[in-house]
Amino acid sequence: MNAVSQARPPDPARPWRLEVAGLSKTFGPTRALSDVHLQVAHGELHGLVGQNGCGKSTLVKILTGGYSPDPGASVTVDGLRLDLPIRPLQQRAAGVSVVHQNLGLVDDLTVWENVRLGHYRAGRLSRRINRRAEQQAAERVLARLGRPLEAGQKVGSLPAQDRAVVAIARAVQDHPPGSGLIIFDESTRALGRSARARFFQTVRSLVEEGTSVLLISHQLEEIVEVTDRVTVLRDGAVIEAGLSTREVNEASLTRMMLGRHLVTHSRRESHVQDQPVASVRDLVVAAVTGLDLEVRRGEVLGMTGLIGSGFVEVAEALTGARTARAGTLSVQGRDLALDRRRGSTKEFVRAGVAFVPERRLEAGVAGELTVSDNLTLPRVSRRGGRLRIGAAWQAEETAAMIAKLDIRPPDPYAPIHTLSGGNQQKVLLAKWLADAPHLLVLHEPTQAVDVGARHDIIEAIRAAARDGCAVVIASIDPTDLAVLCDRVLVFRDGQVTRELSGDPETDAIVRAVFDDDTRSQRRGQVD
Template sequence: MLVESSSDEDAGLFKDQVTPALQVHSASKTFGGVRVLEDVSLAVLPGEIRAIVGENGSGKSTLVKILAGYYEPDAGTEVAVAGNPVTTTHAGEAKNAGLRFVHQDLALVDSLNVVENLGLGRGFGCGRGRPVNWADRRREARQNLAELGYDVDVTVPTGKLQASERTAVAVARAVAEHHSRPQLLVLDEPTANLPGPEVERLFDLVRRVRDNGVAVLFISHHLDEVFELADSVTVLRGGRLITTRPIAGLDRSTLIELIVGHPVQSSTQTAVVDERSVVLELKSISGATVHKLSADVRKGEILGIAGITGSGREAAASLIFGGLPRTGDVVVDGHFVPSGRPDLSIGAGIAMVPANRPRVAVVHGHTVAENLTLARLKDFSQKGWLRRREEMRTVQGWLGELDVRPREPHALMSRLSGGNAQKVILARWLRLEPRVLILDEPTQGVDVGAKQDIHDRIRAAASSGCSVVVCSTDSEELALLCTRILVFSGGRVESELPGPVEAAAITAACLAATPEARKTEEAGA
């Protein structure tokens, strides 16, 4: 049985140590009478990497926003940096105290070069009325990145850099000494947009920061990353501190139980595939970065598509659905589906949950109910009028079916956590009972509990006879769900892995399939 720790347990985790880089005591935050963070206390030492984990809505983001000065905490909250009290109601004070932040979107301007991005928010070291010495700034930028193990052309637009290089620019900007020495670096889901090979490069960067005596708060839903990188982990649930533990001696199943509050049983069971019934036919599909994709997907099958960034994997879902122009044929139940017409794809029985929910899936400013039903409003219309009562009954049913929290149809989508928003988008399409369900990064940025729920719904859809295509950079996810997996490289299917297959084998296949790996192999031959 798990025992929840007191809020002051963290302070006693490390005995007889130096002054903590960060000390938080009784951090609380209330919105509209609802306490979303309650008496959270923690202490992080210089040179320590502390992971903070918890389900969506557990209070992680609220805590980070209090530290950043974005939220004003409730009375009684105390924060100290390197032993000095800090009033975290102003972002500038938090920065001057030595708190630095790299958020998931990195806050870089893609059209500006590395030097210009490094200068954002801190200036270019020239006095008023004096010109910028660009030669010095370029030299300084190269030095900042070299200290983190990166050799980058600092004159190119940042948008043209690799994902890990862009993250390095954001970290370099955060930890560079300007008005104060950095004491603590907060990394909020830094690997969310990184392919597997670049994650390890980021980890090397974080370790370099740690070795310079800077403490790190590492927020991630990926528990494998927590075990690989962190020295200790703090678990939040429902706005409360559950425990802080050293990583040494902690296993994955125990950590999951601490996060969700009960044991979670992983399942690798997939639906029984009807080998005789081909629902989706892909015939020489080309477009964007994909070349001649051909595959048959059978009734009840969950087909995985894997590959590193730039392999073509990231464009496959949109090409099949019709969101990107394509050549070749998409056939559903023997009927051809025109290119570039998502509306006709929907009519043919194809549904798609995209990777970038905020930009292309969620209708901001609209309610949960409106977002859930918009794919086919005619189900609730009669003579030009919308039958709201029937719509609400349907919405309530799906919110209960997928355990969306809060279960409030009239709530704005912006109020939902990432995992609950993803459940609403998934419900939007499951309601239509599609013949083909395409999911692009279905659990990206989703906590472990919501991830389990989403996986269960995907399996249930396949069990009902739906053909499912899952495009994902998460090898463990593909291993748990898929009947077989296509591995992309250079825009083409490089190999096919029949299930069941281990996550490590999928990752190895993705790395071995890179054009660079093939060139090396050919040179060696």
């Protein structure tokens, strides 16, 4: 645990470009980060990986002044200890910048306006902005990156690789060559393969000058291929710090992210029955084309693969959370158009389709509402009266689900944002289980929950299948898939490349996801 491949900077005469020590962050009863340490060298491309909910975003917000850490933390840049919380002017003076997932660009503004946004310099007397000088400043930084784009064109008209260059230019414009730290927070997620290659050409040119980069990514393949070292977070703590990426591959990183200690269940008897509950025909969504699949009564079907392989988009399309380009879902004989030409979210709910999304606070629950309000919300229009909701049925239903899933504290009137992540997830699951859905789709159902909550959630999913519900689980966690699923579909580049059945094991799932052995062999990596 906490292995560090470099105890001191490569050049002992120079301090680390970024050094984080003893950093923790607590939100109410939840500890998002625990004693995090991180060291990034001069001219290094350092990867940071972990499951969603492991604390990566919280760490970035602390490094950029969005959050204040708990007492006892230190953040040092080039040997200078920063005040906490970090102030924007201090962050800029230290040369720390961030490029977020959506790149932070304004499509209706020009290239130079996007680059200089937030950096305009007004005249001392007139207080007017010299537009020509600002455009020239943008052109200089673009030329430095070797990508002299037309500064006057609208960013909305640019291809993906050029949009990324604009975001990088804005991040480095205050950094003299060879200085500064750029944090890329899932910045490559929306880039295609060719655009991503151009992106890393630009990033590597900066690193070769001496600029440091902290790359946060779910794309483990790119972490292995482009970074020098990698740090792994799990459940808010550093599991491995500063590992040379020549010593790892995608499969070994996955195991570090998930942790073998999560294996707390064994397979139990299957409850699959012959009759199909839900079937999909000719689904076209994201990279997936012409997909057909069927889920039977009592079956738990898993879907997995690398991020971007299409399994997440399929799960979202099945529930109406994502608009497909084509496809039909049939649930108990009722057809729903997945391209939304005739469908609506309400129709999916009425048809008995339930969805537990990955991002529970953003897309699953209403944080300011109570446990009872969240849990009963889907049934208010059906069970409430015209003029009043009716408190009796809400109280009865809430009490039953609190007991069934062991939701803590067992207070129906507690605002859900005051609960731990695991109990929030239980409320979200209970919201749909109370309606006895025909088809239950879950995306990363045990993500960022403790061992006790994970046990309760797994048992609740098994109980739903035992009662005849058809369940679909989209997850990168092979342990969850192994203990829950009757079948597992493995996606790659929009296609189902493997189907595992008959009590699929964790290692078999990992091998099926990373079945291209040449990626490991070409660098002599050992799993």
